[in-house]
Amino acid sequence: MNEFALIEALRGLATHPAARGLADDCAVLELGAEALVLTHDTMVEGVHWLAGQDMADVAWKLVAVNLSDLAAKGAEPLGVLLGHMLGDGDARFVDGLREVFHAFGVPLLGGDTVAGGAPRAIGLTAIGRATHRPVPARSGARAGDEVWITGPVGAAMMGFEALRDGTGGNSTAYRRPRPLLAEGRALAPFVSAIMDVSDGVLLDASRMAAASGVTIDIAGADVPLAAPEDRRADALRWGDDYQLLFTLPQRLTPPLAAHRIGTVRPHGGAPLLIDGVPPPDGDRLGYAHGA
Amino acid sequence: MNEFALIEALRGLATHPAARGLADDCAVLELGAEALVLTHDTMVEGVHWLAGQDMADVAWKLVAVNLSDLAAKGAEPLGVLLGHMLGDGDARFVDGLREVFHAFGVPLLGGDTVAGGAPRAIGLTAIGRATHRPVPARSGARAGDEVWITGPVGAAMMGFEALRDGTGGNSTAYRRPRPLLAEGRALAPFVSAIMDVSDGVLLDASRMAAASGVTIDIAGADVPLAAPEDRRADALRWGDDYQLLFTLPQRLTPPLAAHRIGTVRPHGGAPLLIDGVPPPDGDRLGYAHGA
Structure with a gap:
């Protein structure tokens, strides 16, 4: 098994x-x-x-x-x-x-x-x-919604590599992540779907799409980075930053600083698109437990 | 550490x-x-x-x-x-x-x-x-209370030995213990202290006494056994039977079948007495985690 x-x-x-x-x-x-x-x-x-x-x-x-x-x-x-x-x-x-x-x-x-x-x-x-009812879930994204993230990804990846390689670089983001409790409470009344990004923004967006029965299209270049630009592809596939990924109905803006990174489409063939295109076979998108 | x-x-x-x-x-x-x-x-x-x-x-x-x-x-x-x-x-x-x-x-x-x-x-x-407030605890035993147990101990010990030794004897009590949920709900309004016996009736009685700041005197021969009489000393030191051990003010009788096995005394030198006598040094009384 x-x-x-x-x-x-x-x-x-x-x-x-x-x-x-x-x-x-x-x-x-x-x-x-x-x-x-x-x-x-x-x-x-x-x-x-x-x-x-x-x-x-x-x-x-x-x-x-x-x-x-x-x-x-x-x-x-x-x-x-x-x-x-x-x-x-x-x-x-x-x-x-x-x-x-x-x-x-x-x-x-x-x-x-x-x-x-x-x-x-x-x-x-x-x-x-x-603190808000109904309690939001990852399954509520609807076609037409927009996809948002609370902050940049990649800091944990950079921190992990600094720690692993003993470079002396700052590893705080990997070692001491901060749960976005106040942000989650502020967002709960407004979001159609929400989850934390623990395994990578692409993989977790794909899970949100699957749970919601929709397709999510992420604009890769719009995801804010806390890593060098040449590490963008990796940072989008690395977890541990614990940003909040959420969807809002179009024309709503979140009650806190956040970044719009994609759109929700009707359910297509793939749960996830990157810049309108399904990821290639074999792209694991992020950290899959047990894989 | x-x-x-x-x-x-x-x-x-x-x-x-x-x-x-x-x-x-x-x-x-x-x-x-x-x-x-x-x-x-x-x-x-x-x-x-x-x-x-x-x-x-x-x-x-x-x-x-x-x-x-x-x-x-x-x-x-x-x-x-x-x-x-x-x-x-x-x-x-x-x-x-x-x-x-x-x-x-x-x-x-x-x-x-x-x-x-x-x-x-x-x-x-x-x-x-x-289901009852205040929620009962192991710390409520008071001098003068009587000590009760819901049923016999030793069945799990016998079952463990049967399983370990491959004797074909009945090991159900060890493998498939039954939590006494209905009994606990029935007792909660009446008990001064209560806990489940997971590590041995003597050790757990000693813990109840320590938590309550009293001494508990167990009448060893009064503890009901589900093991041969010549295994009494072992059965009193073996856990896993998940009986409920509880104290009631004197003259109260429990609202279900149970066995009176001891009395609560004012705090003396030892938390536990067996037939009025402190257990000898080195008697571990039951299963102590990490020991």
């Missing part, structure tokens, strides 16, 4: 209306007058962080990527639960947790610690409450 | 009033008119299950042990999120999930799948809503 078959099988079990998605989305659970937003991400050594990386950065990122999922729902974080596999650098891990909880005002509610081996896996569940 | 130091450090971060405990307890989060109960447990191959064990049983147990934490809060499950590390037996794992979700009427809300290695770690977060 490969990962895709497993995810399909799990989706078959996730029939509750709250289960909007598995693997990269949030669950939305109505409870009394509130709507809870729940997400779980696991990070694995050597996959989601470099072996030997400062565990304070790993802790920060683990929390930040889960909060980014909440941001994309316009949700306010209530807290997190940690599933921690013991290992080297635990004291630094605690330091990083302290910093990220302080930075975003999020409490640790509980969790579990287990003995483990290598590679280590550390999971986190984040719980938030929706 | 050993596990105990880490847990202490994490507790230092878990200052939110919702964070009643880490590692083996639930968080309780007030939200509007509701109280959410949240728990996360991770299971590791070779630690929490036998290498080569049917992954359907592993899936069942992972869900059941988290639901048991909700049961001990009198909470009704709302759903679970899965953090799954891919590996052998995933198709069976999905079968087990389907069975346990059906058995207890619990939906899969979401989660994450990651590539991993050995040993595998699989985490689960369960979310419930409290």
